[in-house]
Amino acid sequence: MLSDKVAGRGIGRLSVLVLFLVLLIASLIISLALGAVKMPLLDVIKILWQHPADSTSQIIWNIRLPRTLVGALVGMNLALAGAILQAVMKTPLADPHIIGVSSGAGLTGILILILFPHYEYLITPAAFVGAMGAAVVIYAMAWKGGIRPIRIVLAGVAVSAFLGAGIAGLLVFYSDRVHGALLWMVGGLSARSWPQFYTILPYSIFGLGLALFSARKLNILELGDDVAGSLGLRVEQTRFFMTAVAALLAASAVSVAGVLGFVGLIVPHAVRLVIGADYRYVLPGSALLGGVVVALSDTFARTILAPVELPVGIIMAFLGAPFFLYLLRKES
Amino acid sequence: MLEAKHLFLKFDQKLLFRDLSLSAKKGQILAIIGPNGSGKSTLLKSLARNLKPQEGSIFLDGKELASYSTGELACAMTFLPQTPGVPTDITVRDLIGYGRYPYQSWWKNTSGQDKEVVNWAIKETGVALLEARLVSTLSGGERQRVWLAMALAQQPKTLLLDEPTTYLDISHQLEILMLIRRLNKAQGITVVMVLHEINHAARFADMVAVMREGSLYAVGTPEKVVTKEMLREVFRVEADVWQDSSGSPVCIAQGLVNSDRI
Numbered sequence: 023m024l025s026d027k028v029a030g031r032g033i034g035r036l037s038v039l040v041l042f043l044v045l046l047i048a049s050l051i052i053s054l055a056l057g058a059v060k061m062p063l064l065d066v067i068k069i070l071w072q073h074p075a076d077s078t079s080q081i082i083w084n085i086r087l088p089r090t091l092v093g094a095l096v097g098m099n100l101a102l103a104g105a106i107l108q109a110v111m112k113t114p115l116a117d118p119h120i121i122g123v124s125s126g127a128g129l130t131g132i133l134i135l136i137l138f139p140h141y142e143y144l145i146t147p148a149a150f151v152g153a154m155g156a157a158v159v160i161y162a163m164a165w166k167g168g169i170r171p172i173r174i175v176l177a178g179v180a181v182s183a184f185l186g187a188g189i190a191g192l193l194v195f196y197s198d199r200v201h202g203a204l205l206w207m208v209g210g211l212s213a214r215s216w217p218q219f220y221t222i223l224p225y226s227i228f229g230l231g232l233a234l235f236s237a238r239k240l241n242i243l244e245l246g247d248d249v250a251g252s253l254g255l256r257v258e259q260t261r262f263f264m265t266a267v268a269a270l271l272a273a274s275a276v277s278v279a280g281v282l283g284f285v286g287l288i289v290p291h292a293v294r295l296v297i298g299a300d301y302r303y304v305l306p307g308s309a310l311l312g313g314v315v316v317a318l319s320d321t322f323a324r325t326i327l328a329p330v331e332l333p334v335g336i337i338m339a340f341l342g343a344p345f346f347l348y349l350l351r352k353e354s
Numbered sequence: 355m356l357e358a359k360h361l362f363l364k365f366d367q368k369l370l371f372r373d374l375s376l377s378a379k380k381g382q383i384l385a386i387i388g389p390n391g392s393g394k395s396t397l398l399k400s401l402a403r404n405l406k407p408q409e410g411s412i413f414l415d416g417k418e419l420a421s422y423s424t425g426e427l428a429c430a431m432t433f434l435p436q437t438p439g440v441p442t443d444i445t446v447r448d449l450i451g452y453g454r455y456p457y458q459s460w461w462k463n464t465s466g467q468d469k470e471v472v473n474w475a476i477k478e479t480g481v482a483l484l485e486a487r488l489v490s491t492l493s494g495g496e497r498q499r500v501w502l503a504m505a506l507a508q509q510p511k512t513l514l515l516d517e518p519t520t521y522l523d524i525s526h527q528l529e530i531l532m533l534i535r536r537l538n539k540a541q542g543i544t545v546v547m548v549l550h551e552i553n554h555a556a557r558f559a560d561m562v563a564v565m566r567e568g569s570l571y572a573v574g575t576p577e578k579v580v581t582k583e584m585l586r587e588v589f590r591v592e593a594d595v596w597q598d599s600s601g602s603p604v605c606i607a608q609g610l611v612n613s614d615r616i
Contacts, residue, residue, distance in 0.1 A: 242455055246439035251404055253508070254428025254456035299443040 035303045038296055042310035046094065049314045053090040053321040054082055058328055088215040093320045093334070094313035095219070095226045096211070096279040097289070099271040101312025102233050104286025105293070105304055106268040109240040110261050111174045117287035118153075118272035121175070122182030124283075126156025126269075127276035129185045129192075132203045136196045146221050146277035153273035156181055157265050210333030211279055211320050218278040225274030232267045233305050240264065240301040282335050284342030285312055292345075355380045355415055356401060356431075356512055356546060362409035363400060370396045371568035374410070378512075378561070383538050383545040385555035388565030389589055394548045395436070395516055397565065401546060402433035402514050414512065428456035432510040434501055436517045440489050446500050447485040450475055453507025472507050478540075479503040479533060495526030502533060506541075513537075515547035519554065527551070531558045552589075556580045557602045564588055576603055586611055 055066045059081060069082050100118060107116035107123075118124045130152030134144050160181050164173035193200050242255045251257050275282065293307040316334065319341060323332040357377040363370045371393050378384035386394045399405045401412060403419050412419040414431060422430070432453075441449075453475065454468040476482050479499045484492065489500060498518060505513060518534065519527040535558050538545050549555045555562050556576040564571040564579055566588045572579050580603040585593040591607040598604045 238455075238458075241441075242452060244439070244441045245452065246435065248399075248402075248404060248433060248435040249438050251424075252402065252428065252431075252433040253452060254425045256424050294443075299441050300448075 035297050035300070039303065039306055039310065042307055042314070046310050046313050046317070049317045049321075050090055050094060053093070053317045054086045056321050056325050057081075057086060084215070088219045089211055089320070090317055092214040092218050092222060092278055093211050093316045095222045096275040096282065097285055097312035097314070097316025098309045099222070099226055099229060099275040099312070100282060100285040101289035101293075101308040101315075102229060102305060103268040103271040103275070105290035105301070105308040106233060106240070106264050106271075107286070108290055109243055109301060110264045110268070111178075112243075113172070113175055114291065115175055115287075116178075117283070118268065118276075119281065119283040119286060120182070121178035122156050122160060122180075122185060123153045123178075123269050123272045124276050124281050125182045125185035125189070126152035126154075127273040128152070128281045129188050130155075131277055131280075132189055132192055135203050136192055136199050139199070146225075146274060149277035150270060150273035153269040153276070154266065156185065157269040161262065161265060210323075210331075210335060211316075212331050212333070214278060222274045222278045225270060229267055229271040229274070230309055233271075233309075234302075236260070236264060236267070237301040237305050240305075244299065244301075280333075280335065282316070282338060284338045285316060288342050288345055289315055355413075356544060357413040358397075358401060358410065359413070360410040361397075361400060361407040361412070363396065363405065363407040365396075365405070369568060371407075371565075374568070374570060376563055376570060376573065378544055378546045380415075380544055381538070381542045382560040383535065383547070383558060384561045384563060385559035386546070386548045386563045386565060387550075387552055387555050388571075392565040392588075393568045394565050398433070398514055398516050398546065398548050402431070403427065404433065425456050428508065430510060431512040431514065432505040432508045433514040434505055434516065434518065436520055438501055440497070442490060444489050445485070446481060446487050446489055446492070446503075447472065447476070449489050449500060450481075450485075450503045450507050453504040456508065471509065475503045475507040478506060478537065494521050495523075495529060498522065498526070498530050499533065502530070502537075506537065510543065512544045512546070515545065517548050517550055519549070519551070527554065534558070552580060552585075553602075553604055556604065557598075557600070577601075580605060 051063060051066055054070075055061050055063050059078065061078060065078070066082065069079050073079065073083070103118045103123070104116065107118065107121055108114060110116075111121070127149035130148040131145050134141060134148045138144065160174060160177045163177040163181070164170065166173065193203060239255060239260050242250045242253055243257070243260060245253070247257050272286070289312045290304060290308045293304055293311055297303045297307050316338075319337045320334040323334045323337040326332065355378070359375050361374040362372050374397065376397070386397060388394045396405065400407050403412075414422065414427075419427070450472050451468070454471060457468065476485055479502050481496070481499050481503050484496055484500065489497060492500065502518075515534070518530055522530065531554055534545060534547070537543055559576060561573060562576050562579045563573045564584060571588050572584060580595060582593060582595050585591050585595070585605060585607070590611045592609045592611060593605045593607045595603055595605045
């Protein structure tokens, strides 16, 4: 009887993952159907299936589908990065945005955007360099005979403030070129299409693979450094590697959608509330739910004040902050 | 067999111990006692390879500790810190299953043999009735037994324990120590543990090491080490010491040395 309860837990968590997958597919279809031109859901599915050569098909295939997919991948990457950072830094406050990894990506991204606007294809690699650089600096600053989570957070906040000042300085010095950079900083998906999709896709697949592959290590890390070390986990090495994976995921998201906050913070928390703390379930759950949240938020951002489009980052912050407070109150 | 030779450790400008040599023989229980801040836990962490002494070397079963790979060491020796962090949501069985981590790899997950070892560890530590509970809902004594079960699932030859009875009431303290003694006898596991309670060390350990300000004051059998003189010089207390019915020394502190200062 007792072992039934344990077995039931596994099946329960798997069915939650299946539910998240269904939610993701549903939100992708909703996102395709809603916009300046509204379409019935069945027509959307038919267009996806049959690929006809009319104008609505053009809208779906060339505008909405790539944008929706980019949004879902951005959400997935940020949520995964957040979940990993929370495990590695052992603090629920970790998020690529808060820790400064996104700011690193943002600064180098904006640097390219402002100083070398013709080399747009350099933004992703530059953002990755920035994110990794920020992560390494934070790690080095927090190192003192080992890593303490609180030192990582403090170092992250300091690095984030420093990089933020750098971004602000760039914007002041190049105020004539600020517009594109400003939209990018708020975090948006407008005019994102197939090129951005192909930019982020390989990073997403690679990052997701590495993350799922390391889920067991994150579980062991949860037991504390002493126990994890005694169980044969190379604690510092694992932490460094996982930080790099998170930086890769966050940088690819930042380079196509700008600095988008809250996804990495809220999604893993929400997932843990329904699925528990086992990272073998938390990571895929966060990936799926992150896609749902950004796809739906972007749909909302496109439609609420149509024909004016809001950057999805604003919606994320408006929806995300109260939701986070709700989670906090519920937990305590 | 765990052997430390001429250890010297400095951390943050502070000398934690100098020229410290100590050994625990195979199948023995070695208890480390000493006042607060004498370096007991630091010594244990060094033995567990969580801290690296600047000088000296440690040998585990004749092989230098530094030359073990992480996985190899995890199969030979287990270290349980004083109050291990408890993940928010994990069942007793899953936690004990983590003890098999050093024997697993990503391409071969939990095998039938792992399951058998976990079942055995659950039986040995008497936590069968708890196995489906969440660890966070257990009492202190139950939790400590579960951690011991996890350590046992690692099938170590040497077990390092940092104050395994902290925060437990008197019967649970006894329960944990008797369990450790039984595992030591039945499995031949060498145990090195830091203890706060001198009488527990005297009763349950084969050898007692007394630390004072980063060096060893004495090492020996409880009868030789637990004396009025040691308690006065190391712990600064005047104590009565006598033998209990089993022959182990027992002490009760009666007052402080230089009590006129208070």
